[in-house]
Amino acid sequence: MKILLAEDTKDLNKVLCAVLEHEGYDVDAAFDGEEALEFVNNDSYDCLIFDIMMPKKDGIEALKEVREKKIVTPVLMLTAKAEVDDRVAGLDAGADDYLTKPFAMKELLARVRALTRRKNEYEEGDVTYNDVTLKAQTFELSAKNSVRLSVKEFELMQLLMRNTGRSLTAEFILSNVWSREPDADPDTAWLYVSYLKRKLKAVAANVEITGDLETGFTLK
Structure with a gap:
């Protein structure tokens, strides 16, 4: 962590x-x-x-x-x-x-x-989409380069990678990633999407997160 x-x-x-x-x-x-x-x-x-x-x-x-x-x-x-x-x-x-x-x-x-203390119900195994791999044990995001994610970044990236091509609303993201944090709001989701956008650029990935709070966010 x-x-x-x-x-x-x-x-x-x-x-x-x-x-x-x-x-x-x-x-x-x-x-x-x-x-x-x-x-x-x-x-x-x-x-x-x-x-x-x-x-x-x-x-x-x-x-x-x-x-x-x-x-x-x-x-x-x-x-x-x-x-x-x-x-x-x-x-x-x-x-x-x-x-x-x-x-x-x-x-x-x-x-x-x-x-x-983090949730222990993460699905086992790595997740891969296009040239990006997300490692469940180390929270490492990798493509041409690699970077370690925080727990919330990992949870959000995992959610996006398991719903590729689907537009995820802020409400959907909050209910899946921040269900235990009542103070989290759509701006929280937007902030962490911004973090992940920078991380995807840092690892030189061929994928990106598109969208906004009104249309929802999509990994493609």
Whole structure:
């Protein structure tokens, strides 16, 4: 799974990245709120870990912008403050959980596992359409090149590849991919379609996703 870690203390950032990567996560590291938002704008993640006290934009400001973009990715907030007001502010802004520093690495990993539990009903076997292959075990999308997808990107790409030539409405996509996230809306579907369009270009695929929110989306 893919995680974005935004923590401005370089040593702590390095340690947390090492621990998460040792557990098998793909991790991108940001050192301030603005850099974190740049990552979010350009890629999809399964979990966001934001330190509250960061330069340029603090974690709560960054979180608010993430939620305004209709991104429903789980967010874990890190804070050196134990005051109730800070926890409430983070939860009100859209955080799913928080962890107060100092914390044990085992607790961090347990919180991340709880936030990133994915459905286990994925159909076994890879899916291929034209020159594109989607690998169920590694979430890898490949053509001339390859790239690893987040869980939601994988679920959406799998849905499109199993319905090639069919126009999928935003409502259909939401009911199949975001059925457990009541805050997801058509803009969420559009955002992840945009992510996948970029990924298909990145792997130099001969297929593309066409359509829009009014006509529906088709892989062809």
